[in-house]
Amino acid sequence: MINLIIVDDQEIVREGLKMILSLNEEINCIGEASNGKELIELLKKLSPDVILTDVRMPVMDGIATTKFVKENYPHIKIIILTTFNEDEYIFEGLKQGADGYILKDSGSKEIINSIKTALGGSILLNPKVTEKVVKALNGINSQKTNQNEEKDRLLKTLTPRELEVAKHLMSGKSNKAISEALFVTEGTIKNYVSKILEKLQVNSRTELVVFLQDMF
Numbered sequence: 001m002i003n004l005i006i007v008d009d010q011e012i013v014r015e016g017l018k019m020i021l022s023l024n025e026e027i028n029c030i031g032e033a034s035n036g037k038e039l040i041e042l043l044k045k046l047s048p049d050v051i052l053t054d055v056r057m058p059v060m061d062g063i064a065t066t067k068f069v070k071e072n073y074p075h076i077k078i079i080i081l082t083t084f085n086e087d088e089y090i091f092e093g094l095k096q097g098a099d100g101y102i103l104k105d106s107g108s109k110e111i112i113n114s115i116k117t118a119l120g121g122s123i124l125l126n127p128k129v130t131e132k133v134v135k136a137l138n139g140i141n142s143q144k145t146n147q148n149e150e151k152d153r154l155l156k157t158l159t160p161r162e163l164e165v166a167k168h169l170m171s172g173k174s175n176k177a178i179s180e181a182l183f184v185t186e187g188t189i190k191n192y193v194s195k196i197l198e199k200l201q202v203n204s205r206t207e208l209v210v211f212l213q214d215m216f
Helices: 011-021 036-042 062-072 087-095 108-119 127-155 160-170 175-182 186-199 205-212
Strands: 002-007 027-033 050-054 077-082 100-103
Touching: 002 011, 002 036, 002 108, 011 027, 011 108, 027 036, 036 050, 036 062, 050 062, 050 108, 062 077, 062 087, 077 087, 077 108, 087 100, 100 108, 160 175, 160 186, 160 205, 175 186, 186 205
Parallel strands: 002 027, 002 050, 050 077, 077 100
Antiparallel strands: none
């Protein structure tokens, strides 16, 4: 038997979910709450296997609820109920350890399947939610690609000698150590460093090292 608690600030939603879940003999709704704070009190006396929670609630929302449950009751699975236009919550919920995201208008089979999937140790995302996640990740990857392309463009403005000095700077060498390695004066190295900082549009050696990470 799967013991479950429903958390939603709308009583009509809780009643609807209980009715849907009552159709499955393996699921037993042992409690309900209208927000995360009420759930915390319930958890002092009840031990659910799964919590089905709304994402938007007064007092304590679904994200804060997920964070609390995962920190204090990591064995309990959390499935978040969301609407199609609440994607600003999706990543935050997943970051806090949500075990699934389903849309509020999902059918009984999908809701029951999400509960069983979460208990099996897998994460279930509604296909529409998955699409949003994929698009967002593609956007992040695209942004990183653009940043790397800009870094490459700036690096190409350096002369071979400046590149050589930059590599020495990456290894943490002082101007004096670089000048000895390249058989030039320390003043010459200072001039190279100034030109490198200017060309790469950074303000200090520290920023330069961060800029050059993964570039050589």
